[in-house]
Amino acid sequence: MRSDMLSRAFDITLLLLLVACAISVIRMKDLLAATIVFSTYSLIMCLIWQHRGAPDVALTEAAVGAGVTTVLFLVAIGRTTRVEK
Amino acid sequence: MKRASVAALLVLIAIPLLAAMAELPPHGSSETPAYTHVSERYLQRGAQEAGAENIVTDVILNYRGFDTNGEVTVIFTSVVAVAAILLLRDEERTSQERSSTPVSPVLLFIVRTMAPFIALFGMYVILFGHLSPGGGFQGGTILGALVIVSTVVLGPDVAHRMVPAPARPWLQAAAPLTFVTVGLAGLAVTGHYLGFPSGDEWGWVGTLMLVVIEIGIGVGGGTIMASIFWMMEEER
Amino acid sequence: MTDTAVVTRAISAVLACTGAFFFLVGTIGILRLPDFYSRTHAATKCDTVGAGAVLLSLAVLHGLSVDTLKIVAIATFVLLSSPTVGNALARAAYRTGLRPWTRQERSGGEK
Numbered sequence: 001m002r003s004d005m006l007s008r009a010f011d012i013t014l015l016l017l018l019v020a021c022a023i024s025v026i027r028m029k030d031l032l033a034a035t036i037v038f039s040t041y042s043l044i045m046c047l048i049w050q051h052r053g054a055p056d057v058a059l060t061e062a063a064v065g066a067g068v069t070t071v072l073f074l075v076a077i078g079r080t081t082r083v084e085k
Numbered sequence: 086m087k088r089a090s091v092a093a094l095l096v097l098i099a100i101p102l103l104a105a106m107a108e109l110p111p112h113g114s115s116e117t118p119a120y121t122h123v124s125e126r127y128l129q130r131g132a133q134e135a136g137a138e139n140i141v142t143d144v145i146l147n148y149r150g151f152d153t154n155g156e157v158t159v160i161f162t163s164v165v166a167v168a169a170i171l172l173l174r175d176e177e178r179t180s181q182e183r184s185s186t187p188v189s190p191v192l193l194f195i196v197r198t199m200a201p202f203i204a205l206f207g208m209y210v211i212l213f214g215h216l217s218p219g220g221g222f223q224g225g226t227i228l229g230a231l232v233i234v235s236t237v238v239l240g241p242d243v244a245h246r247m248v249p250a251p252a253r254p255w256l257q258a259a260a261p262l263t264f265v266t267v268g269l270a271g272l273a274v275t276g277h278y279l280g281f282p283s284g285d286e287w288g289w290v291g292t293l294m295l296v297v298i299e300i301g302i303g304v305g306g307g308t309i310m311a312s313i314f315w316m317m318e319e320e321r
Numbered sequence: 322m323t324d325t326a327v328v329t330r331a332i333s334a335v336l337a338c339t340g341a342f343f344f345l346v347g348t349i350g351i352l353r354l355p356d357f358y359s360r361t362h363a364a365t366k367c368d369t370v371g372a373g374a375v376l377l378s379l380a381v382l383h384g385l386s387v388d389t390l391k392i393v394a395i396a397t398f399v400l401l402s403s404p405t406v407g408n409a410l411a412r413a414a415y416r417t418g419l420r421p422w423t424r425q426e427r428s429g430g431e432k
Contacts, residue, residue, distance in 0.1 A: 054141075055218035056139075056141040056142075056218045056219065056220065056223070058218075059210070059218055059219055059223040060222055060223050060226070063223055063226035063227055063230065064222075064226050067226065067230050068226055068229060068230055068233070068310050071230075071233055071314065072313065072314065072317065075314065075317045075318055076317065079317065189408055189409060189412045191405055191408045191409075192405055192408065192409045192412075195401055195402065195405040198401075199398075199401065199402070202398075
């Protein structure tokens with residue numbers, strides 16, 4: 001099945017991107033950049049949920065993960081320091 | 086030496102985990118416990134039994150209502166915790182004017198134009214949670230994000246008016262309060278806490294109760310989100 | 322396949338390819354351009370035209386239905402919000418005193 005293989009390739013690409021994002025979030029010293037990459041992580045996660053047939057979770061992930069969490073992280077960075085020691 | 090011991094420890098932890106993973110049923114197999122117990126019944130009879138077309142909403146609010154009840158309480162606890170940490174130094178706060186640059190007129194216009202539509206979308210997501218993907222948590226987050234955007238762009242005064250101060254504690258606790266209220270109403274009607282009337286004649290009451298809970302979760306979630314943002318933002 | 326179906330598909334394919342092209346160029350721009358302002362410009366282009374064209378292509382492919390209306394609404398939202406974000410970013414950078422890159426000071430502009 002061609003569409004099946006395409007879907008699987010899409011899944012694997014997304015998962016690889018997810019792992020790359022996760023590792024770079026941990027390794028980054030600049031917390032602002034880490035926050036942005038973390039919101040990318042949430043966005044990819046949201047795509048995976050949607051592709052897996054869970055639109056409810058995808059909606060939550062997009063709103064909470066990519067939206068509000070990022071804002072709260074940014075405010076927290078604004079109140080503390082930008083660079084991890 | 087330290088690195089080596091950490092690596093050894095990680096390997097030691099990994100071995101039982103991998104062994105346990107090998108025991109798991111194959112991914113996607115229809116014979117896994119997740120597919121053989123209750124999901125069949127949820128999918129077949131959820132719409133009639135639980136009062137919502139969207140099976141996810143059925144599971145979250147009806148079949149697993151107790152869990153969600155606890156969950157919204159946890160979310161309310163989070164705002165209490167943030168308040169306990171951040172508002173401790175309330176007295177020494179000085180009323181300093183924030184030296185902010187004026188907001189760009191383009192941004193102002195666009196946010197003013199979009200705000201009603203974003204609010205409409207949030208309400209749509211909340212109210213149609215029993216028919217389509219979405220619900221209180223998702224829609225509430227959208228509304229909360231709208232309030233946060235308004236705080237940043239239109240200024241805190243405008244945003245504070247969206248959530249009036251006297252009602253704020255009640256709105257923050259809206260989710261657990263509605264849950265308990267609806268749960269007690271269910272107790273009165275069906276004899277079980279969080280019991281939803283079902284069947285052809287009284288099914289609409291169950292649906293109505295689900296919608297009320299969704300609204301409560303939405304309002305509570307949105308207010309909590311905005312409140313946490315305000316608390317973090319205010320005493321800068 | 323009827324003629325109109327072929328035409329619809331062709332239009333939608335062209336639009337999708339335009340969108341993908343703009344995304345590609347925008348991404349290269351974000352990576353390669355010298356300073357904050359030009360990178361913001363590239364990112365905004367890629368969002369506005371790229372996403373707009375892809376969404377329009379989906380709308381054309383879908384024909385007339387409620388879903389098309391939703392896609393058009395999303396496209397409008399993107400067309401409104403993405404340039405606004407670019408404007409806000411560039412303005413904030415300019416207000417905080419970030420100087421644009423010029424040919425004279427090759428090392429300037431950044432930081």
